[in-house]
Amino acid sequence: MKYCSILFTLLVHAHLNAQVDNTMYGLYQIINPPSFQLASIDPLTGQITTIGSAGLSNMVNTTGSSLNPYNQTYSYQDEDSWLSLDLQNGTIISDVAVSLPNINGYFNNFRFNTSDSTMYGLFSQVTYDSITGILSGDLRLATCDLSNGVVSLISPNSIAEGYTMSGNTIDPHLMVYYFESEGKFMGLDLYNGQIYSQPNITLSTVGSSFGDFAYSCADTSIYGLIMDNGVKALGKINPQTGVVTALPTTLNFDNYVMNSGGAIDPVNLVYYFQTLDSLSQISMVGLSLIDGSVVSQSTVSSNGNYFIMYRIQSDCYDAVPTRLDPTASFGELNSLNVQLLPNPAQEILYVKADMQIDQIEIVDALGNVITHIQAHQQNVDIPIHVLSNGIYYVRLTSSDLTKTLRFIKN
Numbered sequence: 566m567k568y569c570s571i572l573f574t575l576l577v578h579a580h581l582n583a584q585v586d587n588t589m590y591g592l593y594q595i596i597n598p599p600s601f602q603l604a605s606i607d608p609l610t611g612q613i614t615t616i617g618s619a620g621l622s623n624m625v626n627t628t629g630s631s632l633n634p635y636n637q638t639y640s641y642q643d644e645d646s647w648l649s650l651d652l653q654n655g656t657i658i659s660d661v662a663v664s665l666p667n668i669n670g671y672f673n674n675f676r677f678n679t680s681d682s683t684m685y686g687l688f689s690q691v692t693y694d695s696i697t698g699i700l701s702g703d704l705r706l707a708t709c710d711l712s713n714g715v716v717s718l719i720s721p722n723s724i725a726e727g728y729t730m731s732g733n734t735i736d737p738h739l740m741v742y743y744f745e746s747e748g749k750f751m752g753l754d755l756y757n758g759q760i761y762s763q764p765n766i767t768l769s770t771v772g773s774s775f776g777d778f779a780y781s782c783a784d785t786s787i788y789g790l791i792m793d794n795g796v797k798a799l800g801k802i803n804p805q806t807g808v809v810t811a812l813p814t815t816l817n818f819d820n821y822v823m824n825s826g827g828a829i830d831p832v833n834l835v836y837y838f839q840t841l842d843s844l845s846q847i848s849m850v851g852l853s854l855i856d857g858s859v860v861s862q863s864t865v866s867s868n869g870n871y872f873i874m875y876r877i878q879s880d881c882y883d884a885v886p887t888r889l890d891p892t893a894s895f896g897e898l899n900s901l902n903v904q905l906l907p908n909p910a911q912e913i914l915y916v917k918a919d920m921q922i923d924q925i926e927i928v929d930a931l932g933n934v935i936t937h938i939q940a941h942q943q944n945v946d947i948p949i950h951v952l953s954n955g956i957y958y959v960r961l962t963s964s965d966l967t968k969t970l971r972f973i974k975n
Contacts, residue, residue: 585634585882591875599623603655608849611863617655629675631684632876640711647714661714672716680737680884684709702726706758720758731776737884750807756890764807771797775809779827782881788836795819799857812857828877885955909973916945926960
């Protein structure tokens with residue numbers, strides 16, 4: 566009976582997950598007169614389908630956007646506010662003013678993290694030392710609450726002078742935000758805003774720079790474009806060493822369109838970017854994550870309009886952290902003396918307690934209750950082979966005593 570309860574709940578959860586597909590969403594930018602509209606695109610044909618009303622705003626912050634697959638919203642920043650749009654019909658769900666820690670600062674390079682449902686970005690400002698008379702950059706990791714527009718600092722101190730407009734990405738498993746600064750591939754710890762890694766970027770074979778990068782949950786790698794007077798190859802960077810390795814296929818594109826952001830289709834293992842030719846024709850190019858070869862190329866626009874800041878709905882959907890916050894405490898006021906064996910576990914999780922357990926809940930990293938068991942015994946065996954690999958929590962209740970424990974499914 567316990568096994569059927571778990572299996573049924575997981576099947577329902579899987580059905581809900583299946584509603585999220587590989588649709589690529591972004592903003593359709595009309596040059597004349599200037600306006601923006603939510604849209605989707607078929608990257609294989611270049612066909613753009615606008616969603617909702619045109620003229621959402623006349624200006625956008627093109628350094629980032631946020632696609633939340635859980636509440637089906639796409640969010641971006643216009644002149645002075647955050648707009649959140651319904652992916653289904655394009656209606657404005659919320660329009661809240663941007664509230665910064667310092668009115669002289671900026672919040673840029675933002676991206677949604679699917680493993681904790683939070684939008685992260687970089688808050689930057691220029692500081693002046695009245696003693697030395699020196700101006701310097703102050704860059705910190707921050708979050709934004711899209712319900713009220715408040716930008717909150719995570720980094721207690723400045724972690725860099727500035728950043729390069731070459732992209733940003735988040736590893737939702739390690740909980741690290743990546744960007745480039747002064748030739749370094751910077752990784753910031755999402756838990757505390759401190760520097761997690763900062764190796765110098767080194768191109769092992771061809772190329773002079775690396776940009777437009779994106780994290781792939783399909784193989785937990787970061788891909789981007791290797792540049793040298795044009796796009797020469799799709800590359801993969803080791804964020805710990807900074808070494809960029811080119812995939813075997815040589816490319817010959819003149820450029821890539823900045824402020825669009827590389828996007829990865831995790832199902833078909835394709836990396837997408839846009840390029841502009843000498844005739845001002847924009848193309849969407851799909852590259853294989855296996856060998857870097859061109860698997861698709863379609864004309865997006867030949868009239869000067871753009872499709873920008875695109876995100877794929879299924880990208881890193883349902884990701885869970887594998888590196889936990891070392892300072893977090895999950896103990897409640899009252900606790901049970903209980904063990905989870907083995908941990909990590911693959912097939913069966915054994916729960917052993919010193920008193921009767923009334924109920925057990927398995928919770929995923931997003932706080933969703935995956936299953937609920939009425940136990941009424943001290944020792945319970947829970948089949949977990951149908952769970953996806955990742956971090957989960959077991960919440961145990963006995964009378965008015967509770968305890969939450971973490972376990973890893975692998």
